[in-house]
Amino acid sequence: MNRRRFFGFLQKEFRHIFRDRRTMLILFGMPIVQILLFGFAITNEIKNVNVAVLDMAHDDVSRDITNRILSSEYFHLYQNLNSEKEIETAFKSGKVKEVIVFENNLAKNIYAKNLGNIQLIGDATDPNTANTIVAYTRAILLNYQQELNKGSKPPAIIQTEVRMWFNEELKGVYLFVPGVMTIIMMLVSAMMTSISLAREKETGTLEALMVSPLKSWQVILGKVIPYLVLSFSITLVTLALSMFVFHVPIRGNIFLLLGEVLLFVITALSFGILISSIAPNQMAAMLISMMGLMLPTIILSGYIFPIDNMPVPLQVISNIIPARWFISMLRDIMLKGAGWSVVWKDTCVLAFMAVVFLFLASRRFKMKLR
């Protein structure tokens, strides 16, 4: 008897979702378009960038480094320079994007003083590209330095700052996949659920449900399950796309990954129910989830802007954004192959948030109906 009621309700929910073709198209189309965009177009990946080298050392270290830089697919030697004066000319030609300058006696300095200096000059007329190119070069230098220090000698330092640690392959799309997945899950789980519940409120059908023998947990569960299924399948599509088209690796355990996805979806869903218990209608539900959820998620989660580069107050605020913990876990599991021993802390934070939201949501929802 009870089960029949519940399944009737579930069937109705799926009908709502599948009948609304346009929304379905947006939900499934958006992650695909975003992944493709990030993968192909808005890439900060570089390939075959023309560089010029001013080698004042002419020793084995400088030759080694030059070879290493040029043998990567990212750089192409455009010309060798003979003096500092030629740097400007090289840039003015518009062909050269970066000049690498090796100091005098580089090898000697490294072996004797354990400190060598290499200057990287980027063409900052396009600051973003310049930044990326410089960072790529630094990554290669760092790599070299690590190998140099493999012996038992005291460590030698080649003075450079490295910012692209976390993405060894230096591929842009790797970073965006977890972010896109998160945004979509947030959208489907929180926003769609809150809108769907707010719609029932707006049209008065919620009242009819409350008067019926359906229990309020059945209504909530009936609302939640379809969106859980939906966001899970969208996540799988996104993952498959990034794996097969962009060869994004999943180095960690896939079940751990999917388990974390489930946890995040539940957090987002309880947030959605909380929103709909506050919002009187669909419009309000949409606004609240946009302003209160989507924007902070996009801006503060580290999806686009690295959290480490934010001012301290924003870094503190970012701690209360569920997506922040989730994105960091996704990156750990997918890219670094991290296991439970690494992500258990983030998991606990997220689980705690889920419990709090669920508690608040169920309390508010009940109060509304009494």
Added chain:
Amino acid sequence: MKLTGENIIEVENLVKRFGSFTAVDNISFQVKKGEVFGFLGANGAGKTTAIKMLIGLWSPTSGKANVAGFNLFTEAEQIRKNIGYMAQRFSLYEDLTVIENIQFYGGIYGLRKNILKERAEELISELGMESFRKELIKNIPLGWKQKLALSVAMIHKPKIVFLDEPTSGVDPITRRQFWDLIYNAAEKGTTVFVTTHYMDESEYCDRVSIMVDGRIEALDTPTQLKKQFNAESMDEVFLKLARPTGIQI
């Protein structure tokens, strides 16, 4: 209409307060089985609050009530299975078809598949909506929607059906047809509890209560009420009640 004299709704000293505002002020009344009971009052008189308490949507501040033989405070679950409810904004899903709406409501009231199928066909042919079967609700005319909503509210053959201003915003012809459906249900033994602010509709009810400022000021058959207030129509009865101090317009 066979009135057995058995009370199906019994309300005693029911009160609902919102903060310092008393929406329903100590009302008491009984509704007999099979009756068409009119619950009248101006907008804001407390009709909707009262009905929402009786169907278990809002909890009363104090008082006693029995609905369909069950205690409102302790047996709300049982009450829900035995009543039907149609709100001001009738509760059909616009993006589902006629048959899907019927199936859905039948389903949440726990009807078995074969019974539900039978009931759905019966309902559609009774309303003459065969051609609308697979039409989305948003595409069918308002009058049809309203009649369908009433039938759907009674799909599980409840003992009582509560109608909260079911005819507001509808043309007179549809209103007439709607009342035919109400009579139909009452003849089959369903008790009908209907709120309205159309005074002419109250003439169709077996008994009528009139609410003013949260209190029931009068309760009797329309004929008796007119006699009691020395009035030509229910409209006049209502005006005399609502403006007892004799304010002239």
